[in-house]
Amino acid sequence: MYRPFIVGMNIYLRGLERSDIEDPYFQWLNDREVTQFMESGNFPNTLEDMESFFQSNSLNKDTVIFAIIDSQTDKHIGNVKLGPINWISRNSHMGIMIGDKASWGKGYGYECVKLIVDYAFNVLNLHKVMLGVVEQNKAALKLYQKVGFTIEGICKEQFNLDGKYCDVLYMGLLKRDYLTTNGSICFDPDGIDFYVD
DSSP states (O other): OOSOSEEOSSEEEEEOOGGGGSTTHHHHTTOHHHHTTSSTTSSOOOHHHHHHHHHHHHTOTTOEEEEEEETTTTEEEEEEEEEEEETTTTEEEEEEEEOOGGGTTSSHHHHHHHHHHHHHHHTSOOSEEEEEEETTOHHHHHHHHHHTOEEEEEEEEEEEETTEEEEEEEEEEEHHHHHHHHOOOEEOTTSOBEEOO
């Protein structure tokens, strides 16, 4: 493992580094299949865009971005983000991208969401995690519901998917509800290794 911060069963999360913004991450944002349900990907990605994104987020204490790494290969397969974090109301938005298409369908997304939610609630002491998902993204919707997120609102026709306007579902998860359904998460005395059921 290379500089792990949170260690799961099949993946680990580490801080996003400058070297990560080159291929393959760079190309994920130019792949319409990867970005079809994201705001990214509508315009060509450039190295200048990536550098600006890295600089602004690495200095921003209201955003935490992790590289998702396959534990078996140490391969960078995606990213997950908490942010912006509202430290007064103790909530944050969450976003995830598994950019490596060979890693789709292997349960890495579910494991990653569990790890980042555990981190949000048990390390950052957040009260609530929120996200938005395009209604047509059935796999993501099912994943978030499996973790415990519930639909709190619908924004009608907010997302353009190949010329068709789609609803965006806004979902939330409270710390108390998560701990009730998932139990207390176990992590080592150093607060590094998380074990996901």
